[in-house]
Amino acid sequence: MAKTPHDTPLLDELEKGPWPSFVSGLKRLAADDGKPYANMMRDLVGQLEHSYETRMGYWKGGTVSVFGYGGGVIPRFSEAAEKFPASREFHTLRVQPPAGMHYTTDLLRKMCDVWERHGSGLIALHGQSGDIMFQGCSTENVQKAFDELNAEGMGFDLGGAGPALRTSISCVGHARCEHSCYDEVKAHRGIINSFLDEMHRPALPYKFKFKFSGCPNDCSNAIHRSDFAVIGTWRDDMQVDQDEVKAYVAKNGRKQVIDQIIAMCPTRALSLNDDDTMDVDNKSCVRCMHCINAMTKALSPGHDRGVSILIGGKRSLKIGDMMGTVIIPFLKLETEEDYERLRELGETVIEFFAENALEHERVGETIDRIGLANFLTAIGVEVDPNMVSHPRTSSYVRTDDWDEEAAKWHARKGGAKGSVEAAE
Amino acid sequence: MSQATQPRRPVETGVPDPFPLMHPVLKKNYGNWKWHDRPRPGVLHHVSHSGDEVWTVRAGTQRQMDVHTIRKLCDIADTYAEGHVRFTVRSNCEFMVSSFAQVAPLIEQLEAAGFPVGGTGNSVSMISHTQGWLHCDIPGTDASGVVKALMDEIYQEFIHEEMPNRVRITTSCCQINCGGQGDIAINVQYTKPPKINHDLVANVCERPAVVARCPVAAIRPALVNGKPSLEIDEKKCICCGACYPPCPPMQINSVESTKLAIWVGGKHSNARSKPTFHKLVAAGIPNNPPRWPEAAAIVKNILYAYKEDGRPWERVGEWIERIGWPRFFELTDLAFTRHHIDDWRGARRSLNASAHIHF
Numbered sequence: 013m014a015k016t017p018h019d020t021p022l023l024d025e026l027e028k029g030p031w032p033s034f035v036s037g038l039k040r041l042a043a044d045d046g047k048p049y050a051n052m053m054r055d056l057v058g059q060l061e062h063s064y065e066t067r068m069g070y071w072k073g074g075t076v077s078v079f080g081y082g083g084g085v086i087p088r089f090s091e092a093a094e095k096f097p098a099s100r101e102f103h104t105l106r107v108q109p110p111a112g113m114h115y116t117t118d119l120l121r122k123m124c125d126v127w128e129r130h131g132s133g134l135i136a137l138h139g140q141s142g143d144i145m146f147q148g149c150s151t152e153n154v155q156k157a158f159d160e161l162n163a164e165g166m167g168f169d170l171g172g173a174g175p176a177l178r179t180s181i182s183c184v185g186h187a188r189c190e191h192s193c194y195d196e197v198k199a200h201r202g203i204i205n206s207f208l209d210e211m212h213r214p215a216l217p218y219k220f221k222f223k224f225s226g227c228p229n230d231c232s233n234a235i236h237r238s239d240f241a242v243i244g245t246w247r248d249d250m251q252v253d254q255d256e257v258k259a260y261v262a263k264n265g266r267k268q269v270i271d272q273i274i275a276m277c278p279t280r281a282l283s284l285n286d287d288d289t290m291d292v293d294n295k296s297c298v299r300c301m302h303c304i305n306a307m308t309k310a311l312s313p314g315h316d317r318g319v320s321i322l323i324g325g326k327r328s329l330k331i332g333d334m335m336g337t338v339i340i341p342f343l344k345l346e347t348e349e350d351y352e353r354l355r356e357l358g359e360t361v362i363e364f365f366a367e368n369a370l371e372h373e374r375v376g377e378t379i380d381r382i383g384l385a386n387f388l389t390a391i392g393v394e395v396d397p398n399m400v401s402h403p404r405t406s407s408y409v410r411t412d413d414w415d416e417e418a419a420k421w422h423a424r425k426g427g428a429k430g431s432v433e434a435a436e
Numbered sequence: 437m438s439q440a441t442q443p444r445r446p447v448e449t450g451v452p453d454p455f456p457l458m459h460p461v462l463k464k465n466y467g468n469w470k471w472h473d474r475p476r477p478g479v480l481h482h483v484s485h486s487g488d489e490v491w492t493v494r495a496g497t498q499r500q501m502d503v504h505t506i507r508k509l510c511d512i513a514d515t516y517a518e519g520h521v522r523f524t525v526r527s528n529c530e531f532m533v534s535s536f537a538q539v540a541p542l543i544e545q546l547e548a549a550g551f552p553v554g555g556t557g558n559s560v561s562m563i564s565h566t567q568g569w570l571h572c573d574i575p576g577t578d579a580s581g582v583v584k585a586l587m588d589e590i591y592q593e594f595i596h597e598e599m600p601n602r603v604r605i606t607t608s609c610c611q612i613n614c615g616g617q618g619d620i621a622i623n624v625q626y627t628k629p630p631k632i633n634h635d636l637v638a639n640v641c642e643r644p645a646v647v648a649r650c651p652v653a654a655i656r657p658a659l660v661n662g663k664p665s666l667e668i669d670e671k672k673c674i675c676c677g678a679c680y681p682p683c684p685p686m687q688i689n690s691v692e693s694t695k696l697a698i699w700v701g702g703k704h705s706n707a708r709s710k711p712t713f714h715k716l717v718a719a720g721i722p723n724n725p726p727r728w729p730e731a732a733a734i735v736k737n738i739l740y741a742y743k744e745d746g747r748p749w750e751r752v753g754e755w756i757e758r759i760g761w762p763r764f765f766e767l768t769d770l771a772f773t774r775h776h777i778d779d780w781r782g783a784r785r786s787l788n789a790s791a792h793i794h795f
Contacts, residue, residue: 025726026581029588032550034570034580037502056570063569063578064725067691071573072684079443088571104571110454113523117510119457120521124503133503137523140566140614147500147571159444169449180451181525187454187462188482188490188532190469197454205450212448228706232525235711236704237616243706272748278708302707302749308471327613329678330651332780333713372649 017042018058022065041133049132052148055096056132062092076103076151078158081212084170085154101150102132105157106143106171108179111200112187113138122166130157141221142181143171169208175372176214177362180204182224183231185244191304192226193244193317194345200224202351203358210362217369220362227313228301234325234336239375240361241322241336242354244345248316249294256310261288273306318344319354323361324376334376337384339391341398360391394424459520459532461490477597478553479539491539492530493517495551496562496587496594499527500570500580508549516542526562526604528555554595560603560739561594563587566614574681575609576624576694577723582607585727586622586735593739600746600755603739606702610688611676617702619752620738621714622731624723625697629673630686634660641666641683649678696721696731700738700764701753712753718770734770741767760794 017039026035038060042053059070076087086104093100123144127133132148139145149157161168171179180203183189185196203222210216223234226244234241261269266284274282281296282303290310304311321343322336340357344350361375368390369378379387388395397403455463465484472482480492498505509529513521516538517531524530529551531542543553555561563586568578586605593599606618613623637643643666647655654672658665666679666686677688688694698721702714717738721731738752745767746755756764765772778786 022726026584029584030552030591031584031587032496032498032505032552033584034498034500035584037498037500037505040504041502060570060578064581067577067694067723067725068689069569069572069575071571073573078446080446086571088573102571108451109523110452110457112454112458114454114457114459114462115521115523116457117513117519117521120506120510124506128503134500135503135506136500137497137506137527137529138499138525140564140616142525155443158446162446162449164447167449167452169446169452183525184522186467186469187458188469188492190471190482192467192469195467201451201453208448208450212446230704230706230711233616233704235706236713268748276708276749300706300708305707306749308473312471327616328676329612330649332782335711335713371645 017054018061020057020061023057023061038134044133047128047133048130049128049148051098052102052132052150053099053134055098056102056148059090059092059096059099062095071102076154078155078170081170083173083176083212083214086173087151099148102147103149103151103154105131105146105149105154105161106139106141106173106179107146107161107168108171108204109138109142109144111182111197112184113142114187119166123161123168126157126160126166130160141171141179143179144168170212172211172214172219174214175216175218176212176220177204177207177210177216178219178221179211180222180224180238181232181234183226185224185226189226190308190312191229191244191301193246193313194226194242194319195351196224196226196244198351199242199319199345199354203355206355207358207362216362216366218372218374220365220375222358228299228320229305235322236325236333236335237327238325238336239323239365240358241325243320243322244313244317245299245320245342246314246317247342248314250292250297250304250314251312252290252292253310254289257290257307258288260307260310273303276302278302316344317346318342318350321357324374324379326374326376330372331377331380334374334380336376337379338396338399339388339393341396357391364390394420457520459490459518459522461488461534462532464488465490474557474597475536475539477559477595478543478556480556481536489534489536491533491536493533493539493542493546493553494524494528494530494555495546495553496555497527497529497551498580498584499562499565509551512542512545512549516545524555524561526555526564528562552591552595554597557597558599558601558603559594559597560590560599560605563605563607564615564618565607566609568609572609573684574612574677574688576626576677576689577609577696577728578725579607579609579615581725582622582728582731586732589732589736590739593743599743600748600750603742603752604702604704605735610680611678612681617704617712617714619700619702619714620735621699621702622735623697623699625695625719626675626677626688626693627695627720628690628693629668629670629675630677630680630688631690632666632668633685633687634663634665636685637665637683638663640685643683646679646683646686649682651676651678655679694723695719696723696728698731698734698738701751701756703751703753705751708749709751709754709757714753716776717764717768719775734768737770738768762794 136145223238321340325336565579606615608615658667699714
C-alpha cells in the first residue's frame with residue numbers, strides 16, 4: 013500500500029501558476045491512502061509523466077461495454093503497463109448530462125461517491141461532445157459503476173461513441189437567457205430520447221450529432237460542430253423599446269451607437285433617428301444578434317419564434333471542414349405538434365443517413381457527394397433561396413425542365429404553405 | 437463484468453430532466469427572461485419579466501477534476517449559492533444567487549479556494565480542450581497541459597474584460613481537431629508520414645478501411661517481408677494522421693515530427709459576420725512540455741496585437757478582415773510562407789481575385 017509515488021518533475025511544473033491545476037488533482041487522488049483508486053492514480057500519474065518525458069501517448073483502444081449496450085464506454089488499455097501496472101485499464105464512461113448542464117450539489121456529491129467506489133476519482137465536466145467523462149475505470153468495475161449511475165435516484169444513462177448518435181448539447185437557453193427563441197430542453201430531450209437505440213447500439217455509417225442553440229449566437233457551437241444544428245430565430249419584427257434606445261444613446265453617446273451598433277449591422281438594416289430612436293428594416297435584418305447583444309434592454313427577438321435548421325457541419329476528415337448549411341430556414345416551434353415535426357425531421361434525416369451514407373462518411377459529406385438538391389428531394393424539403401449564399405455561377409447545368417420547376421415555385425408561392433415554411 | 441451472474445439490464449433513461457436540478461429562480465422564470473447586464477467581470481445579472489432577478493458568478497476550473505475539487509465547488513455552492521451549479525460548454529462552473537448581496541462573499545470564497553472568477557463578456561474564457569496523453573489513444577500532445585500553461589499566462593485576461601470582444605481559444609491533440617473552431621487555436625500538426633510496423637498491420641488493421649480513409653489516396657495494400665501490410669506513397673502523403681486511429685501500427689507521432697500549429701479567426705457565432713473557420717498562421721512550433729513556451733509566446737503575441745489594435749466588438753477574424761492579412765503578419769511578426777496558400781478543394785475561394793490590396 014505504501015508504494016512510493018513516481019517522481020514527476022515535469023508534471024510538477026504544472027502545479028505552479030494561478031490557474032487551477034489538474035496535476036494537483038491527480039496527485040491528491042494518488043495520495044488518498046486507503047482509497048480503492050489510490051494505486052491506480054499513482055501509476056496513472058507515473059504514466060503521464062512518462063508521456064511528458066518521451067512526448068508520446070501510451071493508450072490503446074479495445075472492447076469494453078456494459079450489458080445491453082454496444083457503445084458509451086471508451087476502452088483504454090495501457091501500452092506501458094509493465095512499468096505502470098495499476099493503471100493498466102483506465103476506461104472512460106461517457107455519461108449524458110442533464111440538458112443545460114444543471115446540477116444540484118447533492119447529485120454531484122452522489123456522482124463523486126460512485127466514482128470513488130468504482131473508478132479513479134477523476135471526472136471531466138465536460139467532454140467536447142458534452143458528456144460527463146468518468147475517466148479511469150477497470151474493466152471489472154465498468155458495469156458496477158454504470159449500474160449505480162443508472163439506478164433509480166441517479167437516472168444517468170451512457171452517451172454515444174463510435175458510429176452512432178452522439179450525446180448532445182443545448183445552451184442555457186430558456187433557463188437563463190432572454191435571447192432564447194425556443195424551449196431547448198424540450199427539443200433536446202424530445203429528439204435524443206426518442207433515438208436512444210441509435211446511441212446505445214452503434215449501427216450508423218459514422219457519428220451523427222445534434223446540437224441546440226437558443227439563438228444565432230450559437231453558444232453550443234452547433235453550426236460547425238453538429239450534423240444537425242437547431243438554431244433559435246424569429247420571423248416577425250424584432251422588439252424595440254424606444255425609451256430604452258434613447259436611454260442607451262444618452263448613456264453611451266451617438267458616436268458609440270453609430271460606430272458600434274448601426275455601422276456594424278451586416279445588412280445595413282439599422283438607422284439612428286435625429287430624436288435618438290432607432291429604425292429597423294426588418295425585411296433586411298438577417299437575425300445576426302449583434303444589435304440585440306449590444307442593447308439587451310432596448311432590443312429583443314420578435315414574438316413569432318422558431319428555429320433555423322442547418323445540416324452537415326463537421327471537422328476536416330475526410331474532405332475538409334464544413335459548416336452546416338440551411339435546410340429549413342424557419343420551423344415554428346410552439347405547440348406539441350411543432351416539436352413533433354422537428355423530431356420527425358430528425359428521424360427522416362437519420363434514416364436517410366443510415367441508408368445512403370458510405371462507411372465513415374458524415375451526412376455533410378453525403379450531401380456534398382450527391383448535391384444539395386438531391387438531398388432535399390430525398391428528405392422531402394422544397395428548395396428555398398435562403399439555402400444558398402447566391403445562385404450558381406457555373407453554366408454547366410441541364411435546364412430542359414426549367415418551366416416545370418418554375419411552376420412548382422409559383423404554385424408554392426401562390427398556394428398554402430406546407431409544414432415547413434420559408435422565412436418570409 | 438465477467439463475474440456477474442445476473443447482469444442488470446440498463447434503464448434507457450437518455451438525457452436527464454434538468455428541472456429537478458435547476459436553480460429555483462431559473463426554473464420559475466424558464467422562458468421568461470427580459471434582459472441582462474454584467475455588473476463586473478465574471479458576474480451576469482438577469483432580470484425576468486416577472487421582476488425576479490438572478491446573479492450568476494462564473495468560475496474557471498481545470499475541467500479534469502478530482503472528486504475533492506468537485507466537492508469543494510459543492511461546499512461553496514451549499515454555503516454561498518443555494519445548492520445549485522451549472523457548467524458552461526467551456527468547463528466554467530456557474531453559481532446562481534438570488535440577491536446581489538450574496539455575490540461578493542461568493543466571489544471571495546471562490547477566489548480563496550483558487551477558482552478564478554471571470555470568463556464573461558470581453559474576456560478570454562477557458563480554453564476548450566481535448567484529452568491528450570492523459571486518456572486519448574492517438575494524441576500528439578497533452579491538451580490539459582497546454583491549457584493549464586496558457587491559462588496561467590493569460591490569467592489576467594480571464595478575470596478582466598479588456599479585449600475588443602470575447603476571445604475563444606481552443607486546443608486539439610491531433611488534426612482531427614476535437615477542440616473546435618477558435619479565435620485562436622493551438623493544434624497538433626504532423627510533419628512526417630507515418631512509420632509502419634509491418635509485423636502488426638495484418639493482425640490489427642482492417643486494410644481496405646485504412647486505404648479508404650486516406651484523403652489523398654496515398655495508401656495501398658502491399659506485401660512486406662512476405663506479410664500482408666500497407667505502404668504509403670510518401671510523395672502524396674499530407675501527414676494528416678487519418679490512417680493512425682484505424683491502424684495504430686501506422687504511428688504518426690514522433691518526438692521530433694509532431695509539431696504544433698496556430699490558427700486564428702475561427703468563430704461560431706452569427707453575430708455581424710457569418711461563422712468562420714480558423715486559418716493557419718504559424719506552424720513548425722515545438723511540442724515542448726511541460727509548459728510549451730514557444731506556442732504560448734506566439735499566442736500571447738497575437739492576443740496582445742488584437743487587444744491593442746482591434747475595435748470594440750471585432751472578433752479576431754473580423755479584426756483581421758478589416759486590417760488585412762499583410763498587416764496581421766506585420767503586427768505579429770509572423771512569417772507568411774507558401775504553406776499559407778491553400779491547395780485543398782475549394783481553395784480558389786480563399787484567393788484574392790480583386791484589386792483590393794492592402795499597402
